[in-house]
Amino acid sequence: MLNKYSQGGCTAEEFKQMQAEFNKTASFLSPLLEFLGRSGYTDRAPEPYHHLLTELSKSSPMCALLHPCDDLDQLIEDLHNVRPGDLTNHTNTLRRLHLHCPLLWQLVAELGCMKEEILPLVQQMYMVAKQAFISQKEGAQGTCAIPGEKNLQCFPHLPMKRPRGRFLLDTVRKPEGPADGCRKYSGHHSTLIPGLFTLFCGHGVCYGFSVMESSESVNIPFTILRTRFQTGPRVVIYDNACKLHSYALNRDPEFFKTTWFLVDRLHWRNHSGCNCGYNADLYPQFSGVNTQIAEQFNSRLKRLKYHLPYMSRDHFIRHIQLYLWYHSRNTVLQCASTLPPP
Known part of the structure; x- marks a missing residue:
C-alpha cells in the first residue's frame, strides 16, 4: 500500500487504512504520514517525499540504504542533537550524510532542512538496518564442496x-516471482x-x-x-x-x-x-x-x-x-x- 501511495492513485479511505496499519506495525512512519495527511496529500506523496517512500516500499534490505558502522552511529546521534531547521548550517554533517545515505541527503537538499517528522523515521531505519546483523547468527554447518575446486x-x-x-x-529453493524485480538471465x-x-x-x-x-x-x-x-x-x-x-x-x-x-x-x-x-x-x-x-x-x-x-x-x-x-x-x-x- 505504501508503494501505491508513493506512486499515486490512493483514495482517502485507503490512506486512513494505511495510517491505521502503520500505527500498529510501523509507528515510526506515523508522524510523517500524519504530517502529509494534514497537508492534504492523501492520494499521493508530494515530490520531496515521493522518492523516499518509494524506496522504503521496496523489498531490499534496509542495510543497503544505511550501512551500519561507527561513523554512521555517530552521524545518527549528531542528527538527533542538531535542531532540524539548522541542519543546512552543519556542512560536515551534511557531507557525511551524503557519503552514507544519498537518499536522505537528497531529501534534506530538496526540503532545505531536516523536518521533525523525518528524524524518527531515520532512527528507525537505522535500527532495522542493524537488526540484519543481530538476529541472524546461524553460522555454517560442516563443509561443502565449492564450485571449481577441482583445479578449476x-x-x-x-x-x-x-x-x-x-x-x-x-x-531450500526459494521461488522467485515477478515481485523480485531484478533478474539476470544467462544463456x-x-x-x-x-x-x-x-x-x-x-x-x-x-x-x-x-x-x-x-x-x-x-x-x-x-x-x-x-x-x-x-x-x-x-x-x-x-x-x-x-x-x-x-x-x-x-x-x-x-x-x-x-x-x-x-x-x-x-x-x-x-x-x-x-x-x-x-x-x-x-x-x-x-x-x-x-x-x-x-x-x-x-x-x-x-x-x-x-x-x-x-x-x-x-x-x-x-x-x-x-x-x-x-x-x-x-x-x-x-x-x-x-x-x-x-
Missing part, C-alpha cells in the same frame, strides 16, 4: 582461508561451459578466476569471497549485487557486516526492484571509480572464444592463467608509471 579455480594470492560451509537455506551452450567468473581490484588487476560449470549464480561470488577473504571486503561491485547481498545476509551476515554491495553503472538501469542504495552513482566517494572493469575485461576474453573451446582442460587453464597474468602485469606497470619518482 586460480587465485594465486588469495589462498583458501576456510571451507564454504553449508547453510540452512542452501537446502548457455549445449556442450560448452558457461564461461569464467573473474575477480578484479579497483585498479584493474585480476585476482584470479573460477571456471563456471553451470549457469552463473550468486553462489559463485559468495563462495569465492567467503572462502578466500579473511573478512568481507569493504566494497563489492557486481552486476547482480542486490541478489548477492540478500544471499549473503541469509547465510553469513556477520562475515559481510562491513561490506557495501553496489551495482556497476552499466547494469544499474536494468534494476527496478531493488532500492537505490545499490546505485554506485549516488555516492560521491565512488564517482571516480571504474565500476565496469570486469565487463570491460570480459569483452577482451571474447577474443579467445574461437580457440579455447578446442583445448584440453589443462591447456585451457594454462592459457587463461597466462592471458590474465599478462593483462595484470601491464596494468601494474601502467599504474606504476603514474607514481611520482622516489
Whole structure:
C-alpha cells in the first residue's frame, strides 16, 4: 500500500487504512504520514517525499540504504542533537550524510532542512538496518564442496582461508516471482561451459578466476569471497549485487557486516526492484571509480572464444592463467608509471 501511495492513485479511505496499519506495525512512519495527511496529500506523496517512500516500499534490505558502522552511529546521534531547521548550517554533517545515505541527503537538499517528522523515521531505519546483523547468527554447518575446486579455480594470492560451509537455506529453493524485480538471465551452450567468473581490484588487476560449470549464480561470488577473504571486503561491485547481498545476509551476515554491495553503472538501469542504495552513482566517494572493469575485461576474453573451446582442460587453464597474468602485469606497470619518482 505504501508503494501505491508513493506512486499515486490512493483514495482517502485507503490512506486512513494505511495510517491505521502503520500505527500498529510501523509507528515510526506515523508522524510523517500524519504530517502529509494534514497537508492534504492523501492520494499521493508530494515530490520531496515521493522518492523516499518509494524506496522504503521496496523489498531490499534496509542495510543497503544505511550501512551500519561507527561513523554512521555517530552521524545518527549528531542528527538527533542538531535542531532540524539548522541542519543546512552543519556542512560536515551534511557531507557525511551524503557519503552514507544519498537518499536522505537528497531529501534534506530538496526540503532545505531536516523536518521533525523525518528524524524518527531515520532512527528507525537505522535500527532495522542493524537488526540484519543481530538476529541472524546461524553460522555454517560442516563443509561443502565449492564450485571449481577441482583445479578449476586460480587465485594465486588469495589462498583458501576456510571451507564454504553449508547453510540452512542452501537446502531450500526459494521461488522467485515477478515481485523480485531484478533478474539476470544467462544463456548457455549445449556442450560448452558457461564461461569464467573473474575477480578484479579497483585498479584493474585480476585476482584470479573460477571456471563456471553451470549457469552463473550468486553462489559463485559468495563462495569465492567467503572462502578466500579473511573478512568481507569493504566494497563489492557486481552486476547482480542486490541478489548477492540478500544471499549473503541469509547465510553469513556477520562475515559481510562491513561490506557495501553496489551495482556497476552499466547494469544499474536494468534494476527496478531493488532500492537505490545499490546505485554506485549516488555516492560521491565512488564517482571516480571504474565500476565496469570486469565487463570491460570480459569483452577482451571474447577474443579467445574461437580457440579455447578446442583445448584440453589443462591447456585451457594454462592459457587463461597466462592471458590474465599478462593483462595484470601491464596494468601494474601502467599504474606504476603514474607514481611520482622516489
